[in-house]
Amino acid sequence: AISHGKETMSSWCEDQVHGGNWPINIVASQDDYDHDLSRRVRTLIRFLNERSLPPLRPQDASQEQQETFREEEAAVFASPISHYRARCRFAVKRAEDGKFRYFLWDNGAPNALADDFPAACKGIYTKMGPLLDTLSSDPSLSSGLRAVNFLTNKEGDQTVVTLTYDSPPPATWILSAKSLCSSFGEGCSVLGRWKGNLQQEGNDFVIERLHLEDRRELRYKQVEGSFSNPNPYVNEKRRRRGGAACSSCSVATGITHARLRANLRRSWRWRSTRCCARRQLRTSG
Missing domain, CATH: 1.20.5 (Single alpha-helices involved in coiled-coils or other helix-helix interfaces)
Known part of the structure; x- marks a missing residue:
């Protein structure tokens, strides 16, 4: 965010575009996404031009020091409209039917039901439903559980599932975690966290691979929680x-x-x- 007194670019844009709230949006179509992205670009350009910001490019002394930003000069990186989020966190709690459900935090509390979350990358999305089924039938994994974190890579061949607890899980947790990893297949790891403690079955990281402009491939270790x-x-x-x-x-x-x-x-x-x-x-x- 670019600071302007007590105001920041991000907070100003939020007020202009969504009335102070920028949720994770699931758009209905590519046209809807393109329209929303263009609106956000215009909002950002208007913000920059309304503030006195130092120029990014060197200018002659005869030129004014205030730089004008133009929409056509903006570098805009479009995203897929679904299955684009490689890191997700959900609250997990029992619904009225006794089954575990995913919830997103809304106004500081886990109130927004998120059973279907197409924003999640395929490596996460395909595991969300089976994990809920396992939690509903295995108290070794679900006892004291309050949240689930997912981490995957772009290819979806590696995923870390972190189960966060309010209290230590039972001694049978590791056996259930091994079984869960096996059901998800190769490349999946399961971690259990509670009050500074950690149990894990598998790795606590995924290897991300990004394709560079010169045909090289950048590989780096994305550690869970980083x-x-x-x-x-x-x-x-x-x-x-x-x-x-x-x-x-x-x-x-x-x-x-x-x-x-x-x-x-x-x-x-x-x-x-x-x-x-x-x-x-x-x-x-």
């Missing part, structure tokens, strides 16, 4: 743009310090989207 962009498809596109920005930072004839600083600023982002891209700047000298 920060990541939950949308690997947008992550991959941003990583490619980060590589291009860092390549333009190479020392060359005629490059100015201001331009170098601007490119470095554009390349500064979180894990895997830009940090790996900045390594090119070191290796290119």
Whole structure:
């Protein structure tokens, strides 16, 4: 978020687009998604142009220091409209019929029913229903359970299911976890967490693979509980743009310090989207 006094870009955009609430949206069609994305881009451009922000590009002294942002110049990374989220967290509790159900947090409480959640990547989506069936029939896994975290990769061939408890699960938990892993197939791991303790069957990470602009493949270990962009498809596109920005930072004839600083600023982002891209700047000298 870009700070402007006590106001931030993200909070301002939320108020303008969704009245202060940006939920995880499941859109009905590609046209709906394209329309909503265009509206958000216009909102962001309007925010930037209404604030006094320093220019990102070096300008002549004769030019005004206020930079004008144009919608057609924006780099927009579109997402798939479904099965795009590689990290999900749900509250789990029994419904009136006695079966376990998934809930999303709404206004600080797990009130929004999420039995069907097509935003989840296929590696998560295909396991959500079978996991509920297992929880409803196996007290070793469900006793004291309050939440479930899912982590997968873009290919969906590796998934970590983390069961979070209010109290230690019974001693038979590990046997049930082994059985659950076996039912999900190769590449699935199950973790149990409670008050600083951890039990696990399998790995606590997945290997993410992003395809780069020069036909290389970036592989990195995404550890359960660590920060990541939950949308690997947008992550991959941003990583490619980060590589291009860092390549333009190479020392060359005629490059100015201001331009170098601007490119470095554009390349500064979180894990895997830009940090790996900045390594090119070191290796290119």
